[in-house]
Every structure is written in C-alpha cells, then in structure tokens.
C-alpha cells in the first residue's frame with residue numbers, strides 16, 4: 186500500500202525572496218484521491234513539481250513509502266495538461282517509452298501496452314500516430330504512459346484543462362475507473378471547482394496570500410460514482426451543488442483577497 190507524506194514543505198524559487206509554498210503538510214494513501222484547488226499562483230504546480238522531484242524544497246521533506254523523494258523517478262507517474270507525447274511516434278511507442286528506457290524486453294513491453302490501452306479504452310489505437318488523435322485520446326495516451334511503469338502514485342497537473350465539457354466529464358469518469366481498478370493514490374491539481382468536488386476524496390484549497398492551505402474537505406462523490414451512480418446524477422444532487430457553492434465561495438474569497446492586496450501595493 187503506497188503512502189505519500191508531505192511534511193512541512195516550504196519552497197522558494199532562486200530568484201525570489203518570498204516563499205511560494207509555506208509549511209505545507211499533507212498525506213495521501215491508497216484509495217485516496219487528493220485534489221488541490223486554488224487561485225492562479227497559489228503554488229499548485231510547484232507542489233506537484235516537488236513531489237515529482239523536478240524541483241527541491243527549501244524546507245521540510247517528502248516521503249514516498251518512507252523513502253525521501255530526491256529527484257524524478259519511475260515510482261511517480263506524471264500527466265500534464267499538455268500531453269508531452271512524442272508526436273512522431275505511434276501510441277504504442279509513446280506508452281512504452283518509459284519501459285523501453287527501463288530496459289524491459291520488447292515482447293513484455295508490447296503485452297504491457299496492450300493491457301494498459303485496454304484500461305484507458307484505447308484498444309485498437311496502438312499503431313495510430315499522435316497527430317491522428319483527438320485531445321481526449323491524447324490525454325488517455327498520457328495517462329496510459331504514466332500507468333505503464335506501474336508507479337506508486339499518479340500525479341496529474343490540470344490533465345483535462347484543454348478538453349470540452351463533455352470529453353472532460355468522460356475523462357473524469359475514466360480516471361475514477363482507473364483509480365478504482367489500480368488502487369493507486371492520485372494527486373491531481375485543477376482550476377475547475379466542479380471537477381475538484383466530483384473527483385476528490387480529499388480536497389485541499391491553497392491560497393496565494395497569505396500562502397497556505399485555507400481548507401481541507403473530505404468528500405465521497407467519487408466513491409458514489411465507483412459504487413455505480415452516474416456522474417450526471419451526482420453533479421445535479423443538491424448536496425453536490427451545496428459543496429460546489431461552498432468551495433466556489435472560498436476560492437472567490439482568495440481572488441478578492443489577492444486583488445485587494447495588489448491594489449494596495451500599486
């Protein structure tokens with residue numbers, strides 16, 4: 186059972202005197218889907234980059250299964266908004282890329298790719314070139330590539346941000362199915378409040394000023410989806426709408442606070 190622990194993390198970029206993140210503590214275990222929501226500039230991507238090992242914290246530590254995170258590794262699968270696929274390669278080669286780097290033999294790679302493509306509903310797409318895919322299909326390939334090396338945790342940075350509302354909801358449902366099938370803990374950042382409330386078992390709202398976590402909420406809408414209720418039914422439930430409005434209010438407060446601070450300092 187994988188566990189990610191973020192322990193009193195602070196981060197400051199080299200060219201800045203102000204921390205981007207200050208004293209953030211979070212934990213994420215199997216069966217949990219942690220969503221970080223927050224105004225632009227609140228440090229969401231910085232937090233994901235720290236977990237991915239792309240940047241280092243100035244204080245605190247990050248542990249994955251009790252081992253300190255030091256640099257990038259195959260134990261963390263990352264999916265970005267811009268899919269970062271190899272455009273000249275086909276779907277199969279993109280999904281198998283990490284396995285190839287890890288020296289996995291060809292036949293084992295192909296078998297793994299078939300299994301993963303089935304999981305993300307892309308059976309029959311193995312030989313398609315990336316430029317022959319829709320935006321939603323590309324994000325499925327991104328998710329498949331992240332899953333291929335069987336990571337301990339999935340990290341997703343605005344993965345559905347560029348998709349239209351219908352495809353976005355399809356991808357949310359697909360992610361929940363993958364999450365339920367694989368039992369992998371998922372860390373996801375988004376700007377989209379409805380998406381955050383639908384997906385999260387744990388929702389964290391980050392603020393840009395003063396920096397930090399303004400609220401943590403435990404939710405069970407994703408578990409209701411896994412139990413068989415439809416996304417439409419959940420999202421139109423008055424209980425869902427009440428939570429969504431509450432979260433919207435908290436995020437708007439952050440925007441107003443930030444704007445007021447900016448106008449004071451002008």
Ligand SMILES: Nc1ncnc2c1ncn2[C@@H]1O[C@H](COP(=O)(O)OP(=O)(O)OP(=O)(O)O)[C@@H](O)[C@H]1O
Pocket residue numbers: 198199200201205223224225226227228229230231232376
């Ligand atoms: N490489 C960098 N060097 C210096 N400052 C940076 C760097 N990357 C981000 N920042 C600054 O850190 C702060 C947080 O950025 P970050 O991208 O983590 O926020 P975010 O919440 O993900 O924002 P958005 O929702 O707009 O993507 C911002 O003020 C940003 O300008």
